[in-house]
Amino acid sequence: MELSGAEIVIQCLKDEGVEYIFGYPGGAVLHIYDALFRQEDVKHILVRHEQGATHAADGYARSTGKPGVVLVTSGPGATNAVTGIATAYMDSIPMVVLSGQVPLPVIGSDAFQECDTVGITRPCVKHNFLVKDVHKIAETIKKAFYIATTGRPGPVVVDIPKDITDPRVKIPYEYPRSVSLRSYHPSTKGHRWQIKKAVELLLSAKRPMVYSGGGVVLGNASDELTRLVDLLGFPITNTLMGLGAYPATGQHFVGMLGMHGTYEANMAMHDCDMLLAIGARFDDRVTGKIAEFCPYAKIVHIDVDPASISKTVRVDVPIVGEVASVLTDLCDMIQSGERRPDREALATWWDRISHWQKVDCLRFDRSGTVIKPQFVVEQLYEATHGDAFITSDVGQHQMWAAQFYKFDKPRRWINSGGLGTMGFGLPAAIGVKLAHPDSEVCCITGEASIQMCIQELATALQYRTPIKIVNLNNGYMGMVRQWQEFSYESRYSHSYLETIPDFVKLAEAYGHVGMRIEKAADVRPALEEALKLKDRTVFMDFLTDPTENVYPMIEAGKAHNDMRLSPGMIDARELA
Amino acid sequence: MRHIISILIENEAGALSRVSGLFSARGYNIESLTVAPTQDPSLSRMTLVTSGSDEIIEQITKQLNKLIDVVKLIDLSESSHIERELMMVKVRAVNGAREEIKRLADIFRGKIIDVTPGTFVIEITGEKSKVDAFLSALAEDSIIEVVRTGASGISRGDRGLTL
Numbered sequence: 001m002e003l004s005g006a007e008i009v010i011q012c013l014k015d016e017g018v019e020y021i022f023g024y025p026g027g028a029v030l031h032i033y034d035a036l037f038r039q040e041d042v043k044h045i046l047v048r049h050e051q052g053a054t055h056a057a058d059g060y061a062r063s064t065g066k067p068g069v070v071l072v073t074s075g076p077g078a079t080n081a082v083t084g085i086a087t088a089y090m091d092s093i094p095m096v097v098l099s100g101q102v103p104l105p106v107i108g109s110d111a112f113q114e115c116d117t118v119g120i121t122r123p124c125v126k127h128n129f130l131v132k133d134v135h136k137i138a139e140t141i142k143k144a145f146y147i148a149t150t151g152r153p154g155p156v157v158v159d160i161p162k163d164i165t166d167p168r169v170k171i172p173y174e175y176p177r178s179v180s181l182r183s184y185h186p187s188t189k190g191h192r193w194q195i196k197k198a199v200e201l202l203l204s205a206k207r208p209m210v211y212s213g214g215g216v217v218l219g220n221a222s223d224e225l226t227r228l229v230d231l232l233g234f235p236i237t238n239t240l241m242g243l244g245a246y247p248a249t250g251q252h253f254v255g256m257l258g259m260h261g262t263y264e265a266n267m268a269m270h271d272c273d274m275l276l277a278i279g280a281r282f283d284d285r286v287t288g289k290i291a292e293f294c295p296y297a298k299i300v301h302i303d304v305d306p307a308s309i310s311k312t313v314r315v316d317v318p319i320v321g322e323v324a325s326v327l328t329d330l331c332d333m334i335q336s337g338e339r340r341p342d343r344e345a346l347a348t349w350w351d352r353i354s355h356w357q358k359v360d361c362l363r364f365d366r367s368g369t370v371i372k373p374q375f376v377v378e379q380l381y382e383a384t385h386g387d388a389f390i391t392s393d394v395g396q397h398q399m400w401a402a403q404f405y406k407f408d409k410p411r412r413w414i415n416s417g418g419l420g421t422m423g424f425g426l427p428a429a430i431g432v433k434l435a436h437p438d439s440e441v442c443c444i445t446g447e448a449s450i451q452m453c454i455q456e457l458a459t460a461l462q463y464r465t466p467i468k469i470v471n472l473n474n475g476y477m478g479m480v481r482q483w484q485e486f487s488y489e490s491r492y493s494h495s496y497l498e499t500i501p502d503f504v505k506l507a508e509a510y511g512h513v514g515m516r517i518e519k520a521a522d523v524r525p526a527l528e529e530a531l532k533l534k535d536r537t538v539f540m541d542f543l544t545d546p547t548e549n550v551y552p553m554i555e556a557g558k559a560h561n562d563m564r565l566s567p568g569m570i571d572a573r574e575l576a
Numbered sequence: 577m578r579h580i581i582s583i584l585i586e587n588e589a590g591a592l593s594r595v596s597g598l599f600s601a602r603g604y605n606i607e608s609l610t611v612a613p614t615q616d617p618s619l620s621r622m623t624l625v626t627s628g629s630d631e632i633i634e635q636i637t638k639q640l641n642k643l644i645d646v647v648k649l650i651d652l653s654e655s656s657h658i659e660r661e662l663m664m665v666k667v668r669a670v671n672g673a674r675e676e677i678k679r680l681a682d683i684f685r686g687k688i689i690d691v692t693p694g695t696f697v698i699e700i701t702g703e704k705s706k707v708d709a710f711l712s713a714l715a716e717d718s719i720i721e722v723v724r725t726g727a728s729g730i731s732r733g734d735r736g737l738t739l
Contacts, residue, residue: 130590
């Protein structure tokens with residue numbers, strides 16, 4: 001088969017099994033767009049801004065486990081994509097971004113729409129390539145998919161100069177069946193001796209704790225995690241990125257941990273004597289003050305990325321390998337041995353945890369008519385029977401979504417945890433809906449975040465991706481306002497959005513359904529009504545209590561047992 | 577503590593910037609960095625001198641290994657190794673000072689590789705400490721220009737950093 005460079009790019013995507021490509025055309029990718037036009041296998045989703053393309057591809061990737069694919073032009077096309085690439089990089093999301101580049105002979109001459117895409121994206125990609133020869137396109141794209149999806153996944157950028165996609169130059173095409181790189185060998189199986197040491201620590205623990213993160217979701221190890229936790233009977237907490245990996249309604253789940261984690265999860269972290277960390281990276285939002293992190297615990301850490309181990313917290317037993325494989329080995333080794341966990345110690349430990357649970361740290365005021373944001377998320381959970389895909393933006397609404405929507409399955413909770421990118425939720429929801437057309441997809445957002453990628457409402461209409469937008473509108477950048485209240489004596493410096501568009505009219509202008517909900521009693525009926533509109537995108541603008549804060553909160557630099565609780569709530573240590 | 581790390585890296589455009597970018601992005605020190613192709617032109621050998629606590633050095637080696645272009649690396653400081661640096665120094669050499677400088681260069685086994693009526697260029701090779709010592713032995717006002725390669729290193733014994 002003789003193909004041009006542009007046709008090769010598209011044929012590679014077909015051979016890679018790519019279903020959707022999210023993009024925006026421009027000069028440097030016109031040959032590629034022409035090749036795209038002449039086929040129907042790879043469906044192109046035209047976004048309204050390249051950031052939206054990356055987030056939509058990201059949502060597709062997070063909800064399916066398959067790599068998200070993006071096509072943008074050179075210069076501003078590539079720079080607009082950078083936020084989305086960095087978002088995927090921080091959360092280890094498999095993504096392949098194809099960017100156009102000016103023709104090879106003019107690279108470096110400050111040509112029109114030229115930028116050093118490889119240089120600009122280098123710090124926020126797993127790897128990137130500049131293809132300089134039409135004969136190298138297929139091999140490079142193969143490598144890009146391989147690198148993006150193996151080991152610790154991540155985004156890979158392939159920068160393609162326009163001249164090598166010239167439709168007049170045809171060369172023989174064959175997609176490489178496999179690829180091997182002498183410099184890249186991701187670990188798979190954990191070291192047996194290390195696993196044995198981990199088993200000994202697990203079985204001799206008196207106050208064990210399991211802390212699992214996004215790596216369990218990415219590594220499709222949810223079943224293995226559930227098996228291990230239920231086998232041992234240990235308490236488990238999930239990070240923001242790990243929610244759903246162990247069912248939130250499961251009997252051993254003590255809630256999310258960290259800055260806005262539950263009281264019981266954070267107290268158990270502080271007091272545990274053995275911590276099993278799985279596919280988690282000891283992020284500062286999770287650890288709080290490093291010097292007082294799990295002060296009594298021996299730590300076992302399972303991760304596919306050796307660089308994640310002992311990066312911020314020294315661990316006692318590192319295990320490098322794919323989490324699913326290591327967890328299976330752990331379970332098998334425990335089950336084939338004689339020894340069992342210390343049931344008596346475990347019962348005492350669970351007693352302490354249930355004492356902490358009595359604080360009921362997520363309780364909120366249900367008495368007034370004003371809409372509490374937590375109530376909206378709780379009602380959404382009930383109205384969708386806990387089975388929706390939930391995307392979110394960044395801020396208070398994101399934390400309430402994480403706290404109040406009980407995720408029982410992995411890949412249902414789609415949010416930008418690492419980079420914390422406002423504007424992520426709406427385009428991500430479009431990507432999720434394309435991948436799961438028969439599932440309910442809701443975007444929990446706020447009036448500040450949603451405006452950062454609001455233009456994608458047009459994309460949602462063009463591709464008929466009916467999503468339900470739950471806008472928790474409190475007039476403020478809520479999380480900024482909360483920090484200003486706590487740490488800056490309520491000086492709300494530029495966190496109040498004095499002019500907010502009429503979201504009902506805005507939604508209608510984009511061809512969707514808009515609803516405004518102002519009273520608590522109307523929340524559930526509005527959600528039910530919106531969910532009934534199966535084939536429409538509905539923008540629900542909930543006017544919520546502007547003074548509500550996210551609790552509990554570990555303020556920056558404080559330890560797990562130093563939490564700020566909701567006003568009027570009594571700390572368990574005082575209860576006792 | 578000072579560490580000397582040897583890296584085999586794909587000899588491709590941008591490979592060097594991946595390494596230097598990693599150091600600046602993560603706030604690690606680079607004392608010196610030398611790089612040149614090996615006998616296999618597809619591979620470059622890089623010698624990087626850095627310093628930091630054991631934890632930082634462990635992170636540096638892990639992060640370097642994570643770069644897709646890095647094929648293999650070794651922390652030479654962990655075992656017996658040889659380290660050399662080349663320096664060329666241009667000095668003012670007039671009248672009686674010419675003999676004096678030549679004697680000094682001989683003591684350090686340096687070579688005079690360029691001569692003008694008023695200057696010498698001296699080439700000197702050795703460990704960093706020897707090169708430093710030669711430089712401080714020269715009268716400060718006689719030095720016109722100094723160029724150093726930074727350290728290159730190789731391990732002792734029969735094992736090597738190869739594919």
